[in-house]
Amino acid sequence: xxxxxxxxxxxxxxxxxxxxxxxxxxxxxxxxxxxxxxxxxxxxxxxxxxxxxxxxxxxxxxxxxxxxxxxxxxxxxxxxxxxxxxxxxxxxxxxxxxxxxxxxxxxxxxxxxxxxxxxxxxxxxxxxxxxxxxxxxxxxxxxxxxxxxxxxxxxxxxxxxxxxxxxxxxxxxxxxxxxxxxxxxxxxxxxxxxxxxxxxxxxxxxxxxxxxxxxxxxxxxxxxxxxxxx
Amino acid sequence: xxxxxxxxxxxxxxxxxxxxxxxxxxxxxxxxxxxxxxxxxxxxxxxxxxxxxxxxxxxxxxxxxxxxxxxxxxxxxxxxxxxxxxxxxxxxxxxxxxxxxxxxxxxxxxxxxxxxxxxxxxxxxxxxxxxxxxxxxxxxxxxxxxxxxxxxxxxxxxxxxxxxxxxxxxxxxxxxxxxxxxxxxxxxxxxxxxxxxxxxxxxxxxxxxxxxxxxxxxxxxxxxxxxxxxxxxxxxxxxxxxxxxxxxxxxxxxxxxxxxxx
Numbered sequence: 001x002x003x004x005x006x007x008x009x010x011x012x013x014x015x016x017x018x019x020x021x022x023x024x025x026x027x028x029x030x031x032x033x034x035x036x037x038x039x040x041x042x043x044x045x046x047x048x049x050x051x052x053x054x055x056x057x058x059x060x061x062x063x064x065x066x067x068x069x070x071x072x073x074x075x076x077x078x079x080x081x082x083x084x085x086x087x088x089x090x091x092x093x094x095x096x097x098x099x100x101x102x103x104x105x106x107x108x109x110x111x112x113x114x115x116x117x118x119x120x121x122x123x124x125x126x127x128x129x130x131x132x133x134x135x136x137x138x139x140x141x142x143x144x145x146x147x148x149x150x151x152x153x154x155x156x157x158x159x160x161x162x163x164x165x166x167x168x169x170x171x172x173x174x175x176x177x178x179x180x181x182x183x184x185x186x187x188x189x190x191x192x193x194x195x196x197x198x199x200x201x202x203x204x205x206x207x208x209x210x211x212x213x214x215x216x217x218x219x220x221x222x223x224x225x226x227x228x229x230x
Numbered sequence: 231x232x233x234x235x236x237x238x239x240x241x242x243x244x245x246x247x248x249x250x251x252x253x254x255x256x257x258x259x260x261x262x263x264x265x266x267x268x269x270x271x272x273x274x275x276x277x278x279x280x281x282x283x284x285x286x287x288x289x290x291x292x293x294x295x296x297x298x299x300x301x302x303x304x305x306x307x308x309x310x311x312x313x314x315x316x317x318x319x320x321x322x323x324x325x326x327x328x329x330x331x332x333x334x335x336x337x338x339x340x341x342x343x344x345x346x347x348x349x350x351x352x353x354x355x356x357x358x359x360x361x362x363x364x365x366x367x368x369x370x371x372x373x374x375x376x377x378x379x380x381x382x383x384x385x386x387x388x389x390x391x392x393x394x395x396x397x398x399x400x401x402x403x404x405x406x407x408x409x410x411x412x413x414x415x416x417x418x419x420x421x422x423x424x425x426x427x428x429x430x431x432x433x434x435x436x437x438x439x440x441x442x443x444x445x446x447x448x449x450x451x452x453x454x455x456x457x458x459x460x461x462x463x464x465x466x467x468x469x470x471x472x473x474x475x476x477x478x479x480x481x482x483x484x485x486x487x488x489x490x491x492x
Contacts, residue, residue: 004302006273006354007309007347010265031382040443042382046389047439051432053390054397057235091387095394098362098370099235101298104354105361106261160309164347167318168333176332177312196425203429211436 002096002111003156005104012163017109020090023117027087034084048076049088053095056102070193071152074145075200077120078127079215089116114155123148137218137226141201146194153186154179235398236298236362244289245364249464250373253365256280256472260357263479269489270346272482273353279475280356288364298359306351314344342490367391389442397435404430
């Protein structure tokens with residue numbers, strides 16, 4: 001879910017850029033470290049970015065009749081970590097605004113914070129907590145991806161509510177109303193995205209488990225066991 | 231299934247050969263002036279002027295342009311309706327308080343605010359589309375390199391750009407094959423087919439990434455991609471047109487600070 005060009009007043013555009021930039025710098029530093037130790041990682045990171053872009057330009061099987069797009073950031077954040085994902089997302093968001101007219105340039109900071117930083121961070125936290133427990137691998141991926149998507153939408157509503165607080169009830173009632181209005185499309189979308197990405201993960205486990213083993217997404221034996229079961 | 235990429239249009243539009251900086255000045259200037267404006271007059275002027283430039287000078291198909299505009303407008307209608315209901319104000323036309331902390335109302339101030347935000351979205355989106363539909367990404371990469379973007383980010387951006395088109399062609403093939411085998415007949419089948427499509431595309435793109443590594447290594451890749459120049463030279467006519475547009479918009483921003491719709 002993207003905020004479109006022109007929606008936020010300039011003061012808020014500046015605030016979100018100020019929040020996004022240090023995270024992006026952290027991501028770029030980490031990216032440089034990754035590339036210095038393993039140059040082969042660059043094309044692989046590029047492929048992930050391309051995949052996120054393509055995923056978000058696909059229309060999901062319609063649930064509410066509206067045109068919904070998955071974010072795909074959950075899968076990237078469990079593969080590469082949240083900070084590198086924030087850089088990939090920033091590039092993907094720029095491409096989305098220029099290739100598809102989703103989002104915009106002045107609101108790019110706000111969109112990076114919601115879709116590139118907080119969402120992936122939440123997904124990554126879920127994955128990190130559940131990774132080494134006995135919980136099913138696919139359920140972990142489902143939860144990480146669905147929560148990354150859901151938190152992205154909550155943060156977007158927060159950004160909208162902060163920019164346009166209500167006269168009565170101020171920020172809180174505005175936040176609740178924005179949450180309510182977008183819940184119609186976003187909650188089913190998060191669930192479908194979780195299911196789809198968990199299934200995608202299943203196909204990767206079945207057909208090319210070495211990718212996941214190389215990225216250390218789950219312990220080797222867990223992936224191998226799931227791959228041989230299928 | 232997938233959306234038309236504006237990049238395809240940007241490669242063939244009527245303003246393709248105009249200098250990149252001139253086009254960026256018009257687009258980014260338009261976005262900035264929309265943000266600085268305090269009323270709906272300047273954003274509406276920017277929306278009309280840039281849309282006409284796109285339709286007449288860049289020769290963009292009207293139908294395509296309208297289609298691209300629909301998605302942002304749907305989001306705008308949802309969000310602006312919340313702003314109108316919550317903004318409150320002195321002149322109340324209708325109001326309803328379902329909960330102690332929530333009051334919905336139609337007021338003169340709320341409607342003015344809503345119309346202002348809506349016009350800013352129209353203006354901002356037209357300015358964004360002006361850049362998107364007239365300037366191919368390859369030209370923007372050259373500008374970014376001159377602006378000293380970090381090399382790693384720029385290289386990553388270029389690989390993502392290249393991968394998008396690779397994956398897209400693969401995706402179309404698999405999707406058509408799935409449709410022909412009735413893969414999207416029911417919701418349940420759609421979800422399965424869709425996940426299979428995404429999985430296949432992920433694996434295919436991963437393999438193409440590995441091929442890319444091998445190809446680049448064998449061609450002495452040293453961590454820096456070569457980028458071509460940034461389009462034609464600055465022409466006086468186009469620079470003067472952009473300057474006039476920005477000046478008129480700037481004057482409108484400065485002089486219409488107190489005009490309201492209602």
